Amino acid sequence: MKEFVVRKSLLAGLVLVLAACGTAESEPAAVSGLNVSLGPDQNRVTAARDDKIAAKVPEKFRSKGELVVGGDTGTAPPLRFYATDDRTVIGVETDIAFLVADVLGLKPRLETSSWENLFVGIDSGAVDVGLSNITVTEARKEKYDFATYRLDTLAFEAKKGGTWKVKEPKDVAGKVIAVTSGTNQEKILVDWSAQNVAAGLKATDIKYFQKSSDYYLALQSGRIDAYLGPNPTAAYHAAASGETEVIGTFSGGASVQGKIAVTTLKGNGLVVPVQEALNQLIANGKYAEVLKRWGLADEAVPASEINPPGLPKTS
Incomplete structure (x- = not known):
């Protein structure tokens, strides 16, 4: 039931963005410059x-x-x-x-x-x-x-307004970061944490979430510092919610271009x-x-x- 409520909350927030543009939720509307509908009739x-x-x-x-x-x-x-x-x-x-x-x-x-x-x-x-x-x-x-x-482009998404940016592995040392298990972003984060520990830095505290509603709730409550996931998801959510921002982007293949x-x-x-x-x-x-x-x-x-x-x- 919690998943249903949280997901509805996310969509409700997106609908408010649409309403601010003067359109109904079932009609195509501009969301951060996009002409999309959140309703079931997609055209x-x-x-x-x-x-x-x-x-x-x-x-x-x-x-x-x-x-x-x-x-x-x-x-x-x-x-x-x-x-x-x-x-x-x-x-x-x-x-x-x-x-x-x-x-x-x-x-x-x-x-x-x-x-x-x-x-x-x-x-x-x-x-x-x-x-x-x-x-x-x-x-x-x-x-x-x-x-x-x-x-394949990945992004770190964090609460809006901070000064922390992720440009290289050392930037995630000691941070609490969520990923979805079994993904290539998990592998990248695990590898980065191991590199940091080998260099004498703190390990990254990796948390696992399978549903977007769960990791956004954790981000909002401060239980995690950031979420590492697909860049399209992070950029869309940041623009629609106004509460988060992308603090770093990388190829899904780290040193090689993922596809x-x-x-x-x-x-x-x-x-x-x-x-x-x-x-x-x-x-x-x-x-x-x-x-x-x-x-x-x-x-x-x-x-x-x-x-x-x-x-x-x-x-």
């Missing part, structure tokens, strides 16, 4: 079916006529989150999922789960593709195929048509429309790649 960007690409979808997926798209329920705006009805999943990840399904001639069916269960769903075949801010890593490439569609990708079970035959669908969407401008809609134009990729070099394995 999404659409694309036409491409018969040539659709024909490459394996028969077992084509025969059921739908693309089952899995995502993490803990992701916050503008990536993947609930509309004001607390039921409809919206956001940039959802918009891209709908576009890809359009090109493949399939109806998207959205499934939500925890981050860990998202991968369980892909492994079992209950989910056809994962589209939930998933970073390509060398470890994940052993089990999954990837078709990239966005750059976000549609994720499928290795060898299931979906990665090629998905990649071709993404490249068609990039070429015809539909992809750019969606990123612009959610304020993520600076995370665009020039082309979708299949299984590019990923973040290195943990030693």
Whole structure:
């Protein structure tokens, strides 16, 4: 119940921002320069079916006529989150999922789960593709195929008005910072803390949260100093709430550029048509429309790649 109340509180805050612009919550409105709606009626960007690409979808997926798209329920705006009805999943990840399904001639069916269960769903075949801010890593490439569609940028988000900035590992020494377990940002933070301890500095006190409502509550109450997560989420929340700010941004790969990708079970035959669908969407401008809609134009990729070099394995 607490999750419901907190999530409603976050959306209510966003709706107040919309109302300040003189529009109703169900209508498209400017949120920090964005023309988006928080209601269930999204009026999404659409694309036409491409018969040539659709024909490459394996028969077992084509025969059921739908693309089952899995995502993490803990992701916050503008990536993947609930509309004001607390039921409809919206956001940039959802918009891209709908576009890809359009090109493949399939109806998207959205499934939500925890981050860990998202991968369980892909492994079992209950989910056809994962589209939930998933970073390509060398470890994940052993089990999954990837078709990239966005750059991976991380951000430290803290209460607004402080002087603390994060530019390098030593800046998180002794701080209490939250992450979501099983993510590449967790690995980065753990590595940074180890580097600091080896250099004689204090370790970072790492806290784990799986839901955005929980870490924002912890940030508001002062139980954590910052949250390290996706830059789009942090920037959107900071602009909408007016209570937090981004105090440092980094590539999701730390020393290498991380990339976000549609994720499928290795060898299931979906990665090629998905990649071709993404490249068609990039070429015809539909992809750019969606990123612009959610304020993520600076995370665009020039082309979708299949299984590019990923973040290195943990030693």
